[in-house]
Structures are given as C-alpha cells and as structure tokens.
Amino acid sequence: METTETHHGHAHSNTGAYITDHVHYQDxxxxxxxxxxxxxxxxxxxxKNFIHTxxxxxxHKIIGKQFLITGIIWAIVGGAFSNxxxxxxxxxxxxxxxxxxVFGDRWVENGHMTNxxxxxxxxxxxxxxxxxxxxAGLSGTFANILIPLQCGARDMASPFLNMLSYWFFFxxxxxxxxxxxxPTGAAGVSWVFYPPLSAIxxxxxxxxxxxxxxxxxxxxxxxxxxxxGLNYITTILNLRTxxxxxxxxxxxxxxxxxxxxxxxxxxxxxxxxxxxxxxDRTLGTSFYLDKIYIENVGAxxxxxxxxxxxxxxxxxxxxxEVYIVIMPAFGMVSEILSVNSRKPIxxxxxxxxxxxxxxxxxxxxxxxxMFVTGLNPFVGSVFVFLTLLIAIPSAIKVFxxxxxxxxxxxxxxxxxxxxxxxxSLFISxxxxxxxLGNSSIDIQLHDTYFVVxxxxxxxxxxxFFGMFAGVYHWFPKMYxxxxxxxxxxxxxxxxxxxxYAIFWPMHYQGLAGVPRRYPSHAGYESFNKFxxxxxxxxxxxxxxxxxxxxxxFNFFYSIFRGxxxxxxxxxxxxxxxxxxxxKPGHGNWEGEIPTVHRWPYDYGKDGQDFIPQTMPIQPGExxxxx
Amino acid sequence: MVGAMNNERERQIFAQRFGLFIGLATIVMLFVAMxxxxxxxxxAGNWVNINLPYQFWISTAIILLSSVTMFISKxxxxxxxxxxxxxxFWATFILGVAFIINQWLGYFAxxxxxxxxxxxxxxxxxxxxxxxxxxxxxVGLLILxxxxxxxxxxxxxxxxxxxxGFISVYWHFVDLLWIFLFIFFQLKFF
Ligand code: HEM
Ligand SMILES: [Cu+2]
Numbered sequence: 077m078e079t080t081e082t083h084h085g086h087a088h089s090n091t092g093a094y095i096t097d098h099v100h101y102q103d104x105x106x107x108x109x110x111x112x113x114x115x116x117x118x119x120x121x122x123x124k125n126f127i128h129t130x131x132x133x134x135x136h137k138i139i140g141k142q143f144l145i146t147g148i149i150w151a152i153v154g155g156a157f158s159n160x161x162x163x164x165x166x167x168x169x170x171x172x173x174x175x176x177x178v179f180g181d182r183w184v185e186n187g188h189m190t191n192x193x194x195x196x197x198x199x200x201x202x203x204x205x206x207x208x209x210x211x212a213g214l215s216g217t218f219a220n221i222l223i224p225l226q227c228g229a230r231d232m233a234s235p236f237l238n239m240l241s242y243w244f245f246f247x248x249x250x251x252x253x254x255x256x257x258x259p260t261g262a263a264g265v266s267w268v269f270y271p272p273l274s275a276i277x278x279x280x281x282x283x284x285x286x287x288x289x290x291x292x293x294x295x296x297x298x299x300x301x302x303x304x305g306l307n308y309i310t311t312i313l314n315l316r317t318x319x320x321x322x323x324x325x326x327x328x329x330x331x332x333x334x335x336x337x338x339x340x341x342x343x344x345x346x347x348x349x350x351x352x353x354x355x356d357r358t359l360g361t362s363f364y365l366d367k368i369y370i371e372n373v374g375a376x377x378x379x380x381x382x383x384x385x386x387x388x389x390x391x392x393x394x395x396x397e398v399y400i401v402i403m404p405a406f407g408m409v410s411e412i413l414s415v416n417s418r419k420p421i422x423x424x425x426x427x428x429x430x431x432x433x434x435x436x437x438x439x440x441x442x443x444x445x446m447f448v449t450g451l452n453p454f455v456g457s458v459f460v461f462l463t464l465l466i467a468i469p470s471a472i473k474v475f476x477x478x479x480x481x482x483x484x485x486x487x488x489x490x491x492x493x494x495x496x497x498x499x500s501l502f503i504s505x506x507x508x509x510x511x512l513g514n515s516s517i518d519i520q521l522h523d524t525y526f527v528v529x530x531x532x533x534x535x536x537x538x539x540f541f542g543m544f545a546g547v548y549h550w551f552p553k554m555y556x557x558x559x560x561x562x563x564x565x566x567x568x569x570x571x572x573x574x575x576y577a578i579f580w581p582m583h584y585q586g587l588a589g590v591p592r593r594y595p596s597h598a599g600y601e602s603f604n605k606f607x608x609x610x611x612x613x614x615x616x617x618x619x620x621x622x623x624x625x626x627x628x629f630n631f632f633y634s635i636f637r638g639x640x641x642x643x644x645x646x647x648x649x650x651x652x653x654x655x656x657x658x659k660p661g662h663g664n665w666e667g668e669i670p671t672v673h674r675w676p677y678d679y680g681k682d683g684q685d686f687i688p689q690t691m692p693i694q695p696g697e698x699x700x701x702x
Numbered sequence: 703m704v705g706a707m708n709n710e711r712e713r714q715i716f717a718q719r720f721g722l723f724i725g726l727a728t729i730v731m732l733f734v735a736m737x738x739x740x741x742x743x744x745x746a747g748n749w750v751n752i753n754l755p756y757q758f759w760i761s762t763a764i765i766l767l768s769s770v771t772m773f774i775s776k777x778x779x780x781x782x783x784x785x786x787x788x789x790x791f792w793a794t795f796i797l798g799v800a801f802i803i804n805q806w807l808g809y810f811a812x813x814x815x816x817x818x819x820x821x822x823x824x825x826x827x828x829x830x831x832x833x834x835x836x837x838x839x840x841v842g843l844l845i846l847x848x849x850x851x852x853x854x855x856x857x858x859x860x861x862x863x864x865x866x867g868f869i870s871v872y873w874h875f876v877d878l879l880w881i882f883l884f885i886f887f888q889l890k891f892f
Contacts, residue, residue, distance in 0.1 A: 233717040306724040314717035344728045348735030348834075355830050360820035363739065363830070380823040385742055389735055 132243075134235035135662040139242050140220030141554060144547070146249060147213020148628060154204035157197045159621050164189055166614025168598035182259070192281040194595035195264035199282060202267025203252070203290065207297055210401040210539045212245045215301075215339070218404050218546050219308045219332045221554060225653035226326050228317025228669045231662070233310040237303050244300035248293045255289035263290035266593060268390055271364035271383045275356040278373045288357070291350050298343045298350075305336040305343075312336075317652070319672035323702040324689065326651050326676045327421060330428050331407025334435045335400050341439070342396035349389035356381070384449050391442035398535050399438045402502075405542020406431060406473065409495045411676075412545050413477055415649050416492035417484025418685060420677035423476040425702050430469035437466050447515040448522045456515045463513035470506050474499060485680075489647075490564025491549035497572045498541040504576075505534025508583065523593070526586025529579045537575040544571075544627070551631075552646050556659040557638030563630040567623055574620035581609050650676045650688045675700045715864045722868050726875050729838060733879065736834065737886060740827045745892050750824045752887045755815070757808035761801050762884050765839075768797035769877045776870045784858045791853065791866075794873065795846045798839060805836055828887055835883055838876050845869055 133139060164172060168188075175193070176184040183193035220238070224231055232238040255262040264282015265274040273279045274287055312333045316325075352363040356378070364386045365378035414421040421427065443451060443459040451459075477499045486492065508530040512518050521527060544567075551559045590603050597603040597610070645654040652672065656664050670690040678687040678700065693699045743749070775790030809829065812818075817825040849869060853862065 233714070233721055237721075302725075302728050306721050306728070309724055310717050310721040314713065314720055340724055340728050341731055344731035345735040348732050348739070351834055352736070352739065352830060355819075355826070361826040361830065362820070362823060363743075363826065377820075380748065381743070382746065385739055388742070389739065392735070 132239060134231070134239045136220045136224050136231050136235065136238060137554070137660065137662075137664075139238055140217050142242050143212055143216030143220060143245070146246065147209050147217060148631070150204050150208040150213065150249065151624070152628065154201050154209060155621050155624060157201040157204075159618055160189075161194055161197045161201070162614040162617045164194065164596060166611045166617075168596050179256075183261070189595070191595045192261065192264055195266070195280070195282045195593075196261045196286070198593065199264050199266050199290075200252075200256075200262050203263070203294075205536065206267060206397070206401065207294070208245075208249065208252070210535070210543075211301065211397070212297070214539060214543050215332065215335055215400065215404050216242070216245065216304060217543075218328070218408065218550075219304065219336065221550060222328055222653065223308055223311050223332060224315075225553070225656065225660075225664060226329050226651050227312060227315065228320055228652055228672065229311055229315040230664055230669070232307045233315055234307055238307050241300050241304035241307065244296050244303065248296035248300060251289055251293035251296065255286045255293070258285045258289070260284040260286060262286040268394065269353070269386075270390075271353065271356065271386050272368055275353060275364050275383075275386075276368070276370065276376060277357060278370055291354055291357075295347060295350060298347045301339050301343050305339040308332060308336040309340065317669045317672060320689075324672055324675045326407075327410040327424070327427055328404075328407035328651075331403050331405075331410075331431060334431050335403040338396045338400050338403070338435055338438060342393040342400075345389055346393035346397075349386055349393070352389075353386065384446070387446050387449060388442070391445045392439070394445065395442045396435075396438040398531070399434060401535055401539045402542070403431065403435070405498060405539050405545075408542050408546040408549070409477065409498045410480075411651070412491050412495040412549050413480050413499075414677050414679060415549075415647050416487040416489055416495070417481045418487070418679045419480055419484045420679055420681070420700075421476070422479035423472070424675065424677065424700075426472055427476055430472045433469040434466060437462060437469075441466065444513055444515075444518070447518045453515075460513060460515050464510065466513075467506070467510055470502075474503055474506075487647075489548065490559070490561060490568055491545045493565070493568045493572075494541045494545035494548065497568065498538055498545065500572075501533050501538040501541060501575070505530055505532075505538060509534065520589075521586055523591055524586035525582040525590045525592055528592050529582035529586060532582075533575070533579050537571075537579070541571075544568075547631070549647065550653075551634065551638075552641040552658075553653055555635050555638070556641050557634050558641055558646070559634040559638060560630050563626055567627045567630065570623035570626075571620055574616050574623060577616035578613050578620060581613055585609065645688075648686050650678060650686055652689055655688070655690060675702070719864070719868065719871075722871060726872070729875070729879070732834070733831070733883070736827075736831050737883075740824075740831070740886075741891050743823060743827065744890070747892075748823075749890075749892075750822050751890065752824050752828060754828070754884070754887060755808055755811035757804055757811050758884065761804040761808060762881065764797050764801045764804060765877045765880050768794050768801065769874050771797060772870045772873045776866050779860075779863055779866045782858065782860060787866075788850075788854055791846070791850055795843065795850055798843045798846060798873075801839060802836060802843070805832065831883060831887075835876070835880055838879070842869075842873055842876055845872070 129135075130138065133142075160175070163170065171187040172189055173184050173187045175189050179193070183190055189197075220232075223229070252262070260281050262282070263269075263274075263286040264280060265287060269287075269290070273283055275283075277284050277287075312325075312329055352361075355361040356363050356365055360377060362378040362381035364383045365376065365381045366383075367379055368376045370376065410421055410427060441459060441463045443455065444463045447456055447459075481496070508526065512521060512527065512530055548559055548564055551557065585603075585606050588603075588606070590597060590606060597606070641658055644656075644658055647654075652670055655670050657666060672689045673692045674687065674689055676689050679685065681687060682697070771790045771793040775787050775794060778784075778786035778790060809819075812825060812828070819826065819829045846869065849865065853859075
C-alpha cells in the first residue's frame with residue numbers, strides 16, 4: 077500500500093500553491109492518491125477507459141448527470157402512468173382494452189382496467205415521482221453538481237461513497253422496475269404503504285410479491301439517500317474553499333445542506349418501519365396487525381399490534397420527506413431569482429433561518445396526516461398549532477422572493493420563468509395547506525381530491541418547477557451548451573397553465589367530497605356532476621405530459637446540438653461554479669481553487685452589474701454582513 | 703510542500719471522520735424508531751414483561767470484552783507494535799463472531815421456552831430489534847475480517863491508523879448500542 081506524497085512539478089506553482097492545489101482522493105483503503113498536474117489531466121482521462129469515466133465514475137459531475145438522466149427516465153414512466161389512470165377517471169366509458177396488449181390481459185376486464193391495475197398504477201406513480209424523481213432525481217442531481225462547484229471543492233468528501241449512492245439508487249430502480257413483471261404485478265397499496273393492506277399478502281393482488289419488491293427496492297433507495305446525504309453534509313461543512321464561510325454560501329448550498337440533514341434524520345425511520353413491515357409480512361409477527369378477517373381468505377393469525385403505529389413511523393419520515401423534495405427548489409429558486417433580477421436576494425439571513433425553521437418544524441407536525449385516525453383531539457390541536465406555525469417561515473420566504481424581483485432588471489430566461497412559476501405554485505399550494513392543517517376542516521377534506529390538489533401543486537409541480545429552473549440554468553455548466561430558449565418558453569407556458577388546469581378544479585371536487593384512490597367515480601350519483609370536469613382535467617393532463625416530452629427532447633437535443641456556450645459566465649453570476657473552465661474536468665479548477673471574499677449576491681452594487689465572489693472587497697467598500 | 707500535503711490529508715481524514723459520525727447518527731435514528739415503536743406498544747397495555755435468557759447476558763459480556771480488545775489493538779497500532787496489534791485485532795474479530803453465535807443461542811433459548819418470533823408481542827420486538835442490531839455487528843465483522851486480512855498479509859503501515867480508528871469507533875458504537883438495547887428491553891415505561 078503506497079502513499080503518494082510526492083509533489084510533482086506544477087506549471088503555476090507559486091507561493092499560493094495552497095493545500096487545495098491537487099486533487100486528493102482517499103480510496104476506501106485509506107490510501108491517499110493525488111491526481112496531479114493538470115497538464116496531464118486530459119491525457120490521463122483519455123487513458124481511462126469508458127467504464128471508469130462514464131459508468132463507474134467518481135466525478136461528482138458525472139454522478140449528478142447519472143442521477144438526472146435516471147430521474148428523467150423515471151419521470152416519463154411515472155408521468156405516463158398518471159395519464160393512463162386519468163384516462164379511466166376522465167373517460168370512464170372509453171374502451172381501454174389496449175392495456176391488455178401492453179401490460180397483459182389479466183389487467184383488463186370488459187374493456188376497462190381492473191381495480192388492481194388502477195391501484196398498481198397510482199402506487200407506482202406516487203412512489204416513482206416522490207422518491208425516484210423528486211428525491212433522487214432532484215437532490216441527487218443538484219447536490220452532486222452544485223455542492224463541490226459552489227463550495228469550491230475538487231469533489232465530494234468521499235467520491236467512492238458518492239458513486240455507491242448512485243449505484244444503490246440504480247439497483248433500487250432495477251428492483252422496482254422488475255416488479256412489474258410478476259404475475260401479480262407491482263405493489264398496489266398506495267405510496268404510503270399503509271397496513272393492513274401492505275402487511276398481509278392475501279389482502280389484495282398488489283399486496284403480494286410486488287409489495288416485497290417495493291420494500292426491497294425502498295431499502296436500497298434509503299441506503300442510497302443516506303450515503304448521498306452524509307457525503308453532502310460532510311462536504312459542505314468541511315471542504316469549502318478558503319474564505320467561503322457559512323455566511324457566504326449561496327442559498328442553494330444552504331438548501332441542499334438542510335435537505336441532507338432532513339434526509340439522514342428521517343429516512344432511517346422509514347427503514348425501521350419497513351423492517352417491521354417485512355417481519356409482519358414474512359415471519360407472521362404482529363407489529364402492525366391485530367385480529368383481522370379477510371373475505372374469502374379467513375381469519376388471520378395476528379394479534380396485538382396496531383396499524384396506526386405504521387402511520388406514525390411513516391409520517392415521521394413522510395412529512396420531512398415533502399420538505400426534502402421542496403427544499404432544493406427553495407435554494408435554486410432563490411439563486412435564480414436573484415441572478416436574473418440583477419438584484420441581491422432580499423433577506424439572506426431570513427432565508428436561511430426560515431429554511432432552518434421549516435426543517436425543525438418538519439419533525440413535529442407529522443400527525444397532521446392522521447387527524448382522522450382517532451387521534452386524541454387534544455393531541456390533534458397541538459399538531460394543528462405546530463402545523464400552522466410552518467406558515468410563518470413559508471410566508472417569509474415568499475415575501476423575500478417577491479421583494480427580490482420587485483423593481484429588478486428582470487431577464488426572462490426559461491429558468492427565471494420557472495422560478496417565478498415556482499413562487500406562484502408555492503403560494504397556491506401552501507394556502508390550501510393551511511386549510512388542511514386545521515383538523516376540523518381536514519376531517520371533511522381528508523382523502524379527497526382537495527388533498528391531491530394541495531400536494532400536487534405545492535410539491536409535485538412546485539418541485540418540478542424548481543428542477544426545471546435548475547436544469548435550464550445550470551445546463552451550460554453541465555454540458556457546455558445552452559438549451560433551446562424557444563422550446564423552453566413553450567414548455568413553461570404549457571406546463572404552467574396546464575398544471576393549474578389539472579389541479580385547480582380538483583379543489584372543487586375535493587370540497588364536494590370526491591374521494592381519492594377510487595378507480596372510478598362513475599358509479600356514484602353524487603359525483604356525476606363532475607364528469608365533465610374530470611374530462612377536462614384528463615385532457616389537461618395529457619397536454620401537460622406532451623409538453624414534458626418537449627422538454628425531454630430539448631434536453632437531449634441540446635446536449636448534442638445545442639448552442640455552444642463560449643462564455644465562462646453566461647448568466648453573469650457571482651457564484652464560483654462559473655469560474656471553472658466551461659467544461660470542467662475531474663477536479664473542477666485548473667490550478668488553484670479560487671478564494672472567496674464576499675457573499676454571492678452583490679448584484680447592482682455601487683453601480684456595478686455584478687461582483688463575483690472571488691473579487692476582494694475594495695478599500696472603502698462596505699461588505700455585506702449577515 | 704509536505705506540510706501542506708499533510709494538512710490536506712488531515713482535512714480529508716477529519717471530513718471522513720465527520721461523515722462516519724453522521725453515519726452513526728442515521729443508525730441511531732433507526733433504533734430510535736424501533737424502540738419508540740416498542741414504547742408505544744407497551745403503552746397500549748396487555749404487555750408481557752421481557753425476561754432475557756442468560757445467553758444474552760453472556761453476549762453482553764462478550765461484546766464488552768471485544769471493545770476492550772479493540773481498544774488495545776488500536777493503541778498498539780499507534781505505538782507500532784505490530785504483533786500486539788494483530789493479535790488483539792483478531793481477538794476482536796473472534797469475540798464478534800462469538801457474540802453473533804451467542805445471540806443465536808439466545809434466540810434458540812427463547813424459542814424453546816415458547817417465545818417464538820411470531821409469538822408474544824413483547825418478544826417479537828426483542829427479535830426484530832436485536833436482529834437489526836445483529837446485522838450491524840455483522841457489517842462490522844466483515845470490515846474487521848477485510849482489514850484483519852489486509853493488515854496481516856501486508857507490510858505494517860502507520861498511515862493506516864485513522865482507518866483503524868474509524869473501525870474502532872464503529873465497533874464501540876455497536877457495543878454501546880447493544881448495552882443500551884439490553885437494558886432497554888427490560889425496562890417498564892408504563
Ligand atoms: C403551510 C404549509 C403546509 C401545510 C399547513 C400543510 C398541511 C398539510 C396537511 C394537513 C396535509 C394532510 C391532508 C390530509 O391527508 O388530510 C397535507 C398533505 C400533504 N402535503 Fe401539505 N402542507 C403544507 C405545505 C406542504 C408542502 C410545502 C409540501 C411539499 C413540498 C406538502 C406536501 C404534502 C403532501 C405530499 C401531502 C399528502 C400526502 C398523501 O396523503 O399522500 N405540503 N399537507
Ligand atoms: Cu405533512
């Protein structure tokens with residue numbers, strides 16, 4: 077075991093040749109390897125074979141792209157599922173026997189999808205989008221791409237674990253994808269996986285093998301998130317470049333840090349819940365089960381447990397999870413709004429504190445998902461109070477975003493439009509959260525389309541908007557090209573208008589009591605009057621899905637044919653990821669990592685359009701203090 | 703320049719140690735979840751007190767002892783006493799194996815007295831929580847085995863010390879975790 081400690085010649089070696097001058101990797105065995113001399117960097121890369129550069133890469137930028145592209149593939153699958161079940165909800169009379177040709181005849185009955193198939197689709201839609209797309213695809217992508225670049229590090233603290241994080245996600249994906257090919261299909265017990273449906277194999281078709289695969293896949297997924305999260309936290313807290321104090325960090329990094337902390341504290345709890353569930357399913361224990369009788373199957377041998385226990389454990393993860401999904405969007409939106417308004421972010425400190433407050437509160441509100449479980453009303457009112465407190469930091473964020481763009485010199489790039497759209501969605505969806513947070517109202521609205529509308533607007537579409545904004549904005553950093561603007565604008569307007577068209581009407585349905593998770597509302601007299609509204613929603617959903625294909629096309633087209641980015645800093649941005657070469661190699665900066673002297677939001681200061689973080693404070697200049 | 707390199711190396715090692723502790727925090731959260739579940743179940747009433755058979759007491763002694771051997775071995779590594787390091791490192795491994803065997807004997811003893819894995823609720827918790835703990839010991843054992851072989855066949859490398867340090871932190875952690883669980887199982891909260 078050799079330790080490379082020699083210092084090779086350096087073109088620019090000078091007094092400032094500081095510790096960050098080389099890329100040092102420490103592999104699992106503790107050998108310090110230094111990847112030296114950037115003159116040789118490229119030829120080294122060429123020598124490395126394809127597999128090491130693109131597949132089992134330990135370069136955070138490549139890993140970020142792997143997360144992104146896997147996420148895009150999953151998003152198409154998950155989105156397509158929603159279109160299929162919306163077809164059934166919107167057009168209950170249409171013949172859907174084509175499903176048999178694609179998925180197998182066992183899923184079709186009299187020209188309609190079976191209830192089991194419906195359950196499978198909504199379960200997989202939720203699981204895929206919440207976990208695989210908006211958690212792995214979103215945090216995984218931007219944490220990887222932005223943390224080392226914006227903090228000023230050569231790579232993550234442990235590039236090896238970082239690579240493992242992706243590959244665990246990949247394995248989770250394979251297991252989940254494979255579960256569709258069981259004769260009983262993939263899991264069909266909804267993304268929240270409540271027992272007893274999920275705990276008893278015979279409870280439904282979707283409770284059989286597919287549920288086992290779901291649990292295995294999610295365990296791998298949790299492992300992936302934890303490996304990623306601990307790496308992100310470690311890197312942010314320990315490997316920032318000289319001068320980059322926490323108070324000079326871009327809000328993106330603050331957001332990603334808080335996201336990672338939420339993840340490492342809450343995902344293990346879901347793993348605990350899953351382990352108990354696996355025991356109940358396979359070993360006949362009764363953690364979540366009490367005496368129960370299943371029609372056509374008989375009495376089950378369980379005794380003494382309680383399904384509500386699972387809900388507590390699940391939502392202890394589940395609520396922080398929704399903030400894991402939205403928090404990276406908070407960060408990217410803050411950054412993009414400031415850059416494209418050519419104005420400093422308003423209330424940097426308040427932005428950080430409000431994210432910390434939201435994150436802290438996230439651990440004390442989980443029971444607002446459980447108001448109708450027979451929760452003690454007093455306990456309920458405590459959770460109402462804590463839940464409504466979230467409105468305060470949320471409102472602070474919204475006001476700060478609006479104040480940031482107020483009277484700005486706004487550059488309407490697609491990224492900026494998506495960032496503004498995010499603020500709109502966060503307001504609309506957040507407001508309905510306040511309705512739901514009141515237990516007395518929630519008792520009426522729980523498990524109706526009102527809830528579906530709430531969380532799709534604020535989380536589903538909201539986080540997607542953050543993700544789109546991020547992709548459009550950092551695409552030049554990722555690929556050295558621009559995405560097509562015109563397609564970007566079309567994509568934005570179709571998605572923005574379309575998303576409201578889908579989810580706004582659902583509020584009315586929900587208020588009228590239309591329940592979620594029903595394969596069809598057609599048979600119910602009282603819901604008939606919503607037939608046309610449902611049709612409208614379905615058509616809007618189809619249009620929005622098509623618009624996403626435009627984005628996917630734009631994405632891949634631009635990788636190969638996009639307008640080449642010749643400028644190092646195309647958005648005239650202050651953060652240091654734009655000080656690397658246009659296409660950075662592994663190690664990010666040639667030569668030294670720049671030193672940081674100021675916060676990242678000096679836009680329009682003292683008559684200057686922007687002052688990069690690397691610019692020293694001038695004599696007589698007053699620096700921003702947090 | 704060498705000073706700067708050391709500095710960089712130390713920074714890396716510090717960061718990794720930091721990451722290790724975050725990893726331990728995630729394990730703590732896992733057990734917080736599972737032990738809270740037990741407390742909730744106990745609060746629901748109809749709880750049969752847990753009486754652990756003597757095998758678990760022996761396991762406890764074994765794992766405590768293995769922490770001592772781990773400690774000695776790490777110290778020997780620091781002092782570059784190769785032989786002592788190897789002996790106590792392998793001793794730790796063997797004690798770890800003994801712990802696992804003993805836990806299984808404990809499960810057999812439970813089953814023999816009629817407390818099957820799908821039997822009385824309180825014992826179901828003993829099984830699931832201690833087996834989850836056992837899995838963490840198992841991972842530790844794999845790491846010990848790998849490192850043990852590596853340090854036995856290769857030339858002694860003082861630069862390896864921080865790795866031994868990481869391993870010992872993890873090992874003491876699973877040890878403490880077991881002691882905590884062992885006491886926890888026998889507590890009555892309501
Ligand atoms: C002021 C802020 C918010 C409040 C007071 C709030 C409150 C609630 C309440 C009480 C529910 C339960 C409704 C029910 O099932 O009966 C709920 C559901 C939900 N919320 Fe929010 N929410 C807020 C913001 C958010 C944000 C920012 C996100 C995500 C980024 C989010 C995501 C969700 C999700 C995913 C569900 C439903 C999960 C399911 O049942 O499948 N909420 N919200
Ligand atoms: Cu919640």
